[in-house]
Structure formats: structure tokens, C-alpha cells
Amino acid sequence: MVRVRSKKPWEISESQVTPQHIYMNRRQLMAGATAAAGLSLLPGIARAKAYANATKSPYSIDEDLTSYDDVTGYNNFYEFGTGKKDPARLAHSLTTRPWSIKVTGECARPGTFDLEDLLKGKQIEERIYRLRCVEAWSMVVPWNGFPMSDLLSSFEPTTEARFVQFETLVRRSEMVGVRRGSLPWPYVEGLRMDEAMHPLTLAAVGLYGDILPNQNGAPIRLVVPWKYGFKSIKSIVGIRFTKKMPKTTWNEMSSREYGFYANVNPAVDHPRWSQKSERRIGDFFRRPTLMFNGYQESVGDLYAGMNLARYY
Ligand SMILES: Nc1nc2c(c(=O)[nH]1)N[C@H]1C(S)=C(S)[C@@H](COP(=O)(O)O)O[C@H]1N2
Numbered sequence: 001m002v003r004v005r006s007k008k009p010w011e012i013s014e015s016q017v018t019p020q021h022i023y024m025n026r027r028q029l030m031a032g033a034t035a036a037a038g039l040s041l042l043p044g045i046a047r048a049k050a051y052a053n054a055t056k057s058p059y060s061i062d063e064d065l066t067s068y069d070d071v072t073g074y075n076n077f078y079e080f081g082t083g084k085k086d087p088a089r090l091a092h093s094l095t096t097r098p099w100s101i102k103v104t105g106e107c108a109r110p111g112t113f114d115l116e117d118l119l120k121g122k123q124i125e126e127r128i129y130r131l132r133c134v135e136a137w138s139m140v141v142p143w144n145g146f147p148m149s150d151l152l153s154s155f156e157p158t159t160e161a162r163f164v165q166f167e168t169l170v171r172r173s174e175m176v177g178v179r180r181g182s183l184p185w186p187y188v189e190g191l192r193m194d195e196a197m198h199p200l201t202l203a204a205v206g207l208y209g210d211i212l213p214n215q216n217g218a219p220i221r222l223v224v225p226w227k228y229g230f231k232s233i234k235s236i237v238g239i240r241f242t243k244k245m246p247k248t249t250w251n252e253m254s255s256r257e258y259g260f261y262a263n264v265n266p267a268v269d270h271p272r273w274s275q276k277s278e279r280r281i282g283d284f285f286r287r288p289t290l291m292f293n294g295y296q297e298s299v300g301d302l303y304a305g306m307n308l309a310r311y312y
């Protein structure tokens, strides 16, 4: 398959990489827009992008990026509605500062941790990863974050910790989808410890060089690029180290359709549709889906000898 070499993020023009609200703001100001009273009094004109200087990660893939508008406009985040456009419309109501994460279970240093403290001194990387949804669409996103293993190891999980569960915030007053029902809240997800500690597993705090938009799981979410998107839980407030395989939302909803492992696998179909191909958002044609979403070389060993049709 011939692939056109894709542009590196730093070769893309500013209008493409700058989150739109900032870009618009800058443009308006450059045009000397004075209509909005007070706008010209904003200190420092446009806020600098939070992760503009993130180090480029060697774990990045070299593929065309999905546009900022698609990454932030076509989402799954049921706390803000079940439609793909709902989160972009409705997630602005979420307050993401201050933010804390409660860490419990099989670890030597449980406690409640302030996000600012957790981020202190962290080297933020840019990693271009695919996100592939179980509904057979995919995106290529320049995430900003750091290895989840960094965060997890700071709590000193014990040898009893075989799995880790993640939990999303539930705040009815700010989450219209929570008020409507549709899923049992909180949204929970989990990984086996070796999956969680794998260097590809990312604690994401930004995308396209800036902080995460609310609809993408602000202020901190998981990204597990070789698994279906539902594993990549958003707006995390709880982490629990467990001996036993933890409960996960979609597996509880329909275990026949959504397994705990949820590794991207073109050979194992969803009971209601094929997983052999996918449509990259922005493309017209479908493309063949790759084993482990193309990360086989990195993660294949984690599943050596496992029957992946049984442990889907
Ligand atoms: N808390 C929470 N996390 C979630 C979801 C959700 O509904 N609630 N949806 C999941 C699904 S199904 C997908 S495909 C991805 C989508 O991430 P994106 O909107 O950043 O592309 O988020 C996952 N994380």
C-alpha cells in the first residue's frame, strides 16, 4: 500500500494546529476588531498554548493528522449526551479546575492527589496516535501527555495489584448526559497492570499542543492506542489497584459485544458488525484495520498464547 508521506506537525500552518478559539482570537485582534468591548484589553493578547514545546515522542506514528475540528467536534462522551456532536456542544459546562484524583486499593501510597501536583515537573510529550472506535471509525491525533506508568508507579502498587480500574467524574449539575441516564455512572474502565504500565499507554492532558478540550476528556484522560476507543476513559477522578479484573462500563452493559481486553482485532468481529475495516474521519474510502491498531510489534508480546477470540 502506497502511503503519501504525511506532514510533521511542525510543518503545518498555524491555522491548522492552533486550537480554533485561540486562532480566532488572535485573528480578530490582528484585524483590530474592537467590536467586542474589552477584548482589546485582554492581557497578553492570546494565551500561549500550554504544550507548544512538548518533546516529540519516538512513539509517534507518521500519518496525516485528523483535523482539529474533527478531533474536537466528533466525540463519544456519554456524560454529555449520546450524539457524536453533543460533547462539543454541551461539555463547556464542566469545571476542570481544581481537579483531584483519588487513588485506592493495592498500593503503598493511597490518597487524594491534586492534579497540579501530579503534573508538577512532568515532561509533556507529543505523541501522534491512532484512536480507533469500536464503531469502526478512526482518527489520528497529536496527543500531549506522559506515560501512565509514571503516574501509577508514584503510588507504589504492591505485588497484589494485577489490574487497575479508572473512574470518570460524575457531576449531575454539569453533565447533562448524566442527568438523562443512558449508562450506569460513573463510567469505569480497566487494564491489566502490564497493559497499564506499557510505555504506549498515555495519560493525556492535551492535544494539538494545548490543554484538552472538555469534550475530549479534560483535564486528564487515558489513551490506549491499540485498544478500541471505549477503553480510553475521560476526565479521570479515581484510580484503584485491584487483585481481580475490575468492572468496566461497556462490558457490564453488554459483555457479548464488549470484552475487557478490547484489543483492536480485524479477525474478531463485533456481533453486529465487521471489524475488518475502518473509515478514517475525513476520508471517503474505508481502509483495512490493522491488528492491534498497527501496534502489534510493541504490544503483541503482552498477549502471547492468549486466545484472542475468547478474550476479546
Ligand atoms: N467517561 C467517558 N469516557 C469515554 C467515553 C464516555 O462516554 N465516557 N467514550 C469512549 C469512547 S466509546 C470513545 S470512542 C472515546 C472517544 O474519544 P474522543 O472523543 O476524544 O475521540 O472516548 C471513550 N472514553
Ligand SMILES: [Mo]
Binding pocket: 076, 132, 133, 134, 135, 228, 229, 230
Ligand atoms: Mo468508541
